[in-house]
Amino acid sequence: MGFDSEEYDVCIIGSGPNGLAAASVLANSGLSVIVLEASDTIGGGLRTKELTLPGFLHDVCSAAHPMGILSPYLKTLPLKEHGLEWIEPEASVAHPLDGEAAVLLKLSLEETAENLGKDKKSYIKLLSPFLKNPEGLLKDALAPLGIPDHPFLLARFGLLGLRPAKSIANSYFKEERAKALFAGCAGHSIFPLEKLLSGALGLLFSLTGHVRSWPVVKGGSQMIAKSMESYLKTLGVKIKTNYKVSNLSQLPKVRAIVFDTSPDQLGSVAGNTLSSSYINRISSYNYGPGVFKMDWALDGPIPWKDPRCLEASTVHVGGTLAEISRSESDVWKGKHSDKPYMLVVQQSQFDPTRAPKGKHTGYAYCHVPSRSTKDLTEILENQIERFAPGFKDRILAKHSMNTSDFYKYNLNYIGGAITGGAADLPQAFLRPIAKINPYTTPNPHIFLCSASTPPGGGVHGMCGYYAAKTILKKINSLKAVQYSK
CATH class of the missing domain: 3.90.660 (Polyamine Oxidase; Chain A, domain 2)
Structure with missing residues (x-):
């Protein structure tokens, strides 16, 4: 069950879409990567x-994939060549x-609006500004806090999306048809529609359907994971299933460890290598x-x-x-x-x-x-x-x-909870805790890349992508470590 003298640059614990995305970014940069999965197949929610x-x-879990097909990172990968068919x-x-x-x-925005009676023009007015550059908006919206590429577009989206979904629906629409359609999209937030920020998911999911x-x-959704696995193998990534990690001594000698897990599991496995204040803060994370x-x-x-x-x-x-x-x-x-x-x-x-x-x-x-x-x-x-x-x-x-x-x-x-944590304020932006770089931990060798980091839940791989970018900036300063029992 051990690794003897094996050594890798990076070990990823968990093989959900974020762990697999992180593996591809790191392996494409020339690093040696191993992915460890507790189950008999990879994928997390992709089974x-x-x-x-x-x-x-x-x-078993995710079924339709608006964020998957539009993911700024996943769409750059040659997954079609490895069996993925949307x-x-x-x-x-x-x-x-x-x-x-x-x-x-x-x-079609217009064809959808035709079904909305008196709210036809209002529906077009609500969404058309964001459809002028939807790819740019999605790239900025699915990124951690920072300087966006399209600041004015994102600011317009953010100011509107900060409002409660119920408020947006009632202020823009007169009839039930448009209100119900928007409410159904906002419901993906798993958040009360009277609360601030619930409108953002209503806008985002409405927009994706017009892109x-x-x-x-x-x-089946498992084919997303299988296509990524096939692609990762061409990059030399090693994937080991049926390997549950309970403590860090089970890992090979590595320079960086990435958890595609909940903060709860991060604390359970690596808690003795992290500060008590960090553990206390992530233990109060709202799922x-x-x-x-x-x-x-x-x-x-x-x-x-x-x-x-x-x-x-x-x-x-x-x-x-x-x-x-x-x-x-x-x-x-x-x-x-x-x-x-x-x-x-x-x-x-x-x-x-x-x-x-x-x-x-x-x-x-x-x-x-x-x-x-x-x-x-x-x-x-x-x-x-x-x-x-x-x-x-x-x-x-x-x-x-x-x-x-x-x-x-x-x-x-x-x-x-299936989305990696509640998307309320401030967790929608500062997850799992308020931190300049949410993918890092107090231990310079340990990182987090799950949906409990920005931008949150969904099969888009962007949490893994940005975590990997963080690791690439730090990897040259990290020496390989071997944890003992």
């Missing part, structure tokens, strides 16, 4: 399994409403609410009342702005909603490899209080049935995961 019946491939649907989002047609977020359609991955997730094997597509919902990779199920706002606020008060805001992803609608011919997979989750173990199966199914009568009749088998299941699956998911 796909037969959770229900044979032949039905379900994404599948882009006609629409990114469908948002069903009671008694009327669903609202669709399509690639590229939110894709699924052919063969936020958890999730309850369902996967279904289905005897056909979801029978939405509005069949146009089948054009979208993601369906925001939650009804009106008021309903979604109440659902997300309840979670932060320790309550479970009877009609929760849900994210439904329809991978098999666009990727026939996910299920046997004529069959489909279903995927949905809602936000719940941290460490909740309440079974919400019936509640989630009723909420889908509300907009897709006959859904329950198509269920062949089902699989559920509560917050405890998520933590057992991945120790990064403290309390069932």
